[in-house]
Amino acid sequence: MNNIHELLLPKYLHSVKGLELLAKKTVASFLPGLHQSKRTGAGMEFSNYRTYQSGDDLRMLDWKLYARSDRFYIREAEQEKNIHVQFLIDTSASMLHEDSGLQKIDYARFLIATIGWLALQQGDRLSLQSMNEHQITRLGPKPGRKFFQRLLYQLLQLNCSGKFPNTANHFAPTTSKKEKHLLLFFTDLYEHHDEIFQTLKNYRRPQQEIILFHLMGQNELEMSFKGSVTLEDLETKQRIQLGSKEDRLKYKELLSERIDGLKDQFTTMQMDYLLVNMQESPGSILPYFLKKRIHSRN
Amino acid sequence: MQNFLHPDCWPIGWAVFVPLLIHLWNRKEGRTILVGSIQWIPEQEQRKINRIQFSDFWRFLVRTLMLLCLCLLILQYLWPNKEQETYSNKWILVDPQIKISNSLQLILDSLSKTKNDIRYLQAQFPKEKSTKSLNNHWALLQQLAVQNDRPDSVLIFSNLYQKDFMTSRPTLPFHIAWQPIPEEEESPILLKAWKAGGNRATLLFALPSNTSFSFVKEIIDLQEEENLALESPLPSLKIQQNSPNKWMIESSNQQVLVENQASVSIDITSISKENLYYLRSAIRAIQEYTGVKILEDSSEPDFIFQEEIAAYTTQYFSRELNSISILQNLHYQEANDAAMVQELLPILLDSFIPAHIKQLDRRIMDTQLATSSYQAQERLSFNDQKQASRRFDSILWILLLGLFLVDRFWIGNN
Numbered sequence: 001m002n003n004i005h006e007l008l009l010p011k012y013l014h015s016v017k018g019l020e021l022l023a024k025k026t027v028a029s030f031l032p033g034l035h036q037s038k039r040t041g042a043g044m045e046f047s048n049y050r051t052y053q054s055g056d057d058l059r060m061l062d063w064k065l066y067a068r069s070d071r072f073y074i075r076e077a078e079q080e081k082n083i084h085v086q087f088l089i090d091t092s093a094s095m096l097h098e099d100s101g102l103q104k105i106d107y108a109r110f111l112i113a114t115i116g117w118l119a120l121q122q123g124d125r126l127s128l129q130s131m132n133e134h135q136i137t138r139l140g141p142k143p144g145r146k147f148f149q150r151l152l153y154q155l156l157q158l159n160c161s162g163k164f165p166n167t168a169n170h171f172a173p174t175t176s177k178k179e180k181h182l183l184l185f186f187t188d189l190y191e192h193h194d195e196i197f198q199t200l201k202n203y204r205r206p207q208q209e210i211i212l213f214h215l216m217g218q219n220e221l222e223m224s225f226k227g228s229v230t231l232e233d234l235e236t237k238q239r240i241q242l243g244s245k246e247d248r249l250k251y252k253e254l255l256s257e258r259i260d261g262l263k264d265q266f267t268t269m270q271m272d273y274l275l276v277n278m279q280e281s282p283g284s285i286l287p288y289f290l291k292k293r294i295h296s297r298n
Numbered sequence: 299m300q301n302f303l304h305p306d307c308w309p310i311g312w313a314v315f316v317p318l319l320i321h322l323w324n325r326k327e328g329r330t331i332l333v334g335s336i337q338w339i340p341e342q343e344q345r346k347i348n349r350i351q352f353s354d355f356w357r358f359l360v361r362t363l364m365l366l367c368l369c370l371l372i373l374q375y376l377w378p379n380k381e382q383e384t385y386s387n388k389w390i391l392v393d394p395q396i397k398i399s400n401s402l403q404l405i406l407d408s409l410s411k412t413k414n415d416i417r418y419l420q421a422q423f424p425k426e427k428s429t430k431s432l433n434n435h436w437a438l439l440q441q442l443a444v445q446n447d448r449p450d451s452v453l454i455f456s457n458l459y460q461k462d463f464m465t466s467r468p469t470l471p472f473h474i475a476w477q478p479i480p481e482e483e484e485s486p487i488l489l490k491a492w493k494a495g496g497n498r499a500t501l502l503f504a505l506p507s508n509t510s511f512s513f514v515k516e517i518i519d520l521q522e523e524e525n526l527a528l529e530s531p532l533p534s535l536k537i538q539q540n541s542p543n544k545w546m547i548e549s550s551n552q553q554v555l556v557e558n559q560a561s562v563s564i565d566i567t568s569i570s571k572e573n574l575y576y577l578r579s580a581i582r583a584i585q586e587y588t589g590v591k592i593l594e595d596s597s598e599p600d601f602i603f604q605e606e607i608a609a610y611t612t613q614y615f616s617r618e619l620n621s622i623s624i625l626q627n628l629h630y631q632e633a634n635d636a637a638m639v640q641e642l643l644p645i646l647l648d649s650f651i652p653a654h655i656k657q658l659d660r661r662i663m664d665t666q667l668a669t670s671s672y673q674a675q676e677r678l679s680f681n682d683q684k685q686a687s688r689r690f691d692s693i694l695w696i697l698l699l700g701l702f703l704v705d706r707f708w709i710g711n712n
Contacts, residue, residue: 094334104334190335220334230330233337240336251339258338 007113007152012283049073083180084127084141085119087112087151088203090187090196091132093234095160097188099217099278107215108186109155110282115184118290120148124182128154131199133162163235166195181208188215189262190235200271211272214262218279221255223248317362360705367698371691389449391419393435393456394427396479402455419454435462443470455479488535488549492560497521499545499556501535520545520556563595 052061052072062075089112095105116126120143127140128151139154140147164187183203189196189212203210219225225242232239242248259275266273276285390409392398398406410416417423419435423442435456442448451473456462490502494517501516518526518535526535536548545556569577581592 097332097334188334190337192337217334225329225331228329231333231336232330233335234332235335236337238336239330240339242339247339254338 007109008117012110012114013117048076050076083124083182085124086127086183088183088185089130090164091130091158091160092164093161094188094190096234097217099219102278104188104215105160107278111186112155113152114282114286116148116151126151130158131165133165164191164195166193181205183208183210186213186215212266214275216275216277218277223251314362317365360701364698364701367694371694387449388451390416391452391454394418394420396457402479436468439470440468448472453477488554490560491547491554492557561591561593563593565596566594567596
């Protein structure tokens with residue numbers, strides 16, 4: 001991909017049309033689930049009106065506008081809406097794994113671009129951070145369409161190499177503790193010394209919600225490589241021969257156990273975990289993800 | 299039909315054993331695919347992969363079958379001729395005039411154990427030898443042909459010279475095979491004698507056996523009324539001079555006159571031009587070595603030289619003609635094939651046996667009988683066998699091609 005417009009595919013944008021990227025934790029507490037803000041009334045800067053949806057706080061209903069238009073509108077305050085959406089992307093060499101002609105890094109690009117576009121529509125601030133042992137990039141956070149285009153350009157320039165960085169200090173959070181923060185982490189969770197988990201622990205904040213997109217190829221999940229194949233690790237360059245059906249079955253068992261363990265671990269860490277099968281289009285993953293968040297909020 | 303225990307078939311065993319070895323020790327890596335990580339394949343599984351293991355069974359099976367087909371094609375495996383397996387009722391007929399030696403008795407005993415009906419070639423075909431005998435064996439076989447319980451295959455143990463098969467061969471409804479038995483093992487027959495210069499004579503003995511004819515030359519000094527004892531297995535001789543120029547040599551009731559000059563006539567008309575030069579050179583050498591004149595005469599030859607079949611095997615000439623056969627690819631076969639004996643016997647004996655010996659009722663089979671319809675039938679069956687093997691070759695080639703396609707396009711992609 002050479003053009004930022006290639007990241008914003010109409011079919012993906014259309015799939016998320018009408019949906020919102022809701023931040024679950026828009027309040028001071030760090031408890032799971034949606035909590036309403038106690039601060040209402042004067043002092044909160046008006047942002048805009050939006051149509052009433054089932055579950056909205058009735059205290060935010062603008063009755064005067066209802067009297068004039070005979071329709072229900074919610075008065076949105078800027079403080080409630082304005083969140084920082086941070087995209088954290090793993091650019092280690094393992095993200096070059098390919099399935100059905102699409103690499104993990106490209107898949108992540110599509111997801112970030114589409115979610116970023118949705119956040120842009122909502123007026124959220126965006127930032128992008130990529131990391132591998134050779135390079136760490138940070139961009140933002142800033143709102144606005146112009147910055148979004150810069151973000152897309154930066155997304156295209158990302159190169160995958162090496163491993164995930166081992167030193168957690170490099171990844172000091174760039175947001176304030178009070179800022180409402182939605183961190184979307186795109187990775188394949190291939191680590192060597194628990195470095196990814198250490199990084200995520202460093203990013204945990206009271207006002208922050210972390211969602212982890214675990215990108216896996218269908219051929220990785222099923223080990224569906226035909227015939228006698230030799231697998232070469234993209235990061236370590238180790239090679240292994242995979243032949244018999246027993247090896248593949250055993251691998252699938254271990255992988256299943258691993259994924260179950262990850263779900264439990266992230267639940268304990270109060271982070272959202274989503275296993276993304278690259279066999280499915282981003283256009284089907286994102287609506288599912290967003291609707292699930294809306295449902296859980298309601 | 300190939301016997302798979304025969305060393306010629308050992309390549310078939312290698313065809314299975316060698317691919318098995320290669321398959322077990324195969325370190326072929328196959329396609330290399332870049333993946334995100336192999337860390338979730340546990341270490342013990344990696345060690346297991348490095349050990350010898352039997353995997354990819356179907357590919358191994360297909361490749362073994364391919365090699366097996368190749369071996370069968372190279373060995374020219376012949377599919378068993380069904381005609382040979384249709385003889386269910388077999389008789390063994392023994393000529394009552396032959397002397398049944400211990401070895402022959404063992405053969406007959408083993409044949410009787412295999413449910414073969416052993417009878418004597420006499421009237422009514424008794425199972426025990428009777429005193430009545432009919433000397434015309436063709437007539438006997440004609441009687442057998444009209445019996446209700448006649449066999450469909452007959453093996454005849456007969457006199458070496460087939461002397462009781464008189465008149466022409468009739469058409470018979472069963473398959474006949476011969477096993478000629480010499481009357482006395484290694485009993486030499488004095489065939490010819492001629493002067494070898496001075497008072498010496500050259501004697502030619504024949505040592506017939508059931509597999510071949512051997513000829514032995516001896517040179518003796520002619521002494522008046524002297525008994526000579528020759529080296530075994532040759533018999534003792536009695537030499538008698540009847541007249542100044544005539545000597546009589548007697549051996550085992552055989553008498554041969556010493557001739558002034560011996561000559562042998564040969565028929566080489568069927569020899570190709572390329573080999574004729576070499577053959578004539580060899581004959582000249584033989585003449586000088588033996589002192590016997592060898593004349594080219596196709597009317598009444600002593601020897602008939604053919605390029606497919608040599609006319610004889612002799613110890614007397616064997617050294618020279620063996621050399622010729624080796625140099626010029628003149629094949630000769632030992633007469634261990636019953637059919638071959640029938641073909642060669644009349645040719646050889648008719649030329650070697652002098653007239654006075656013929657009078658001793660050593661009947662010679664008509665040469666025409668050697669090329670009976672039986673021979674044609676056998677050749678036809680052999681042709682059928684060949685055709686069957688060709689058909690089998692076609693099947694093998696098709697199977698080989700199919701297996702190659704399966705290995706290349708189906709198993710390779712799975």
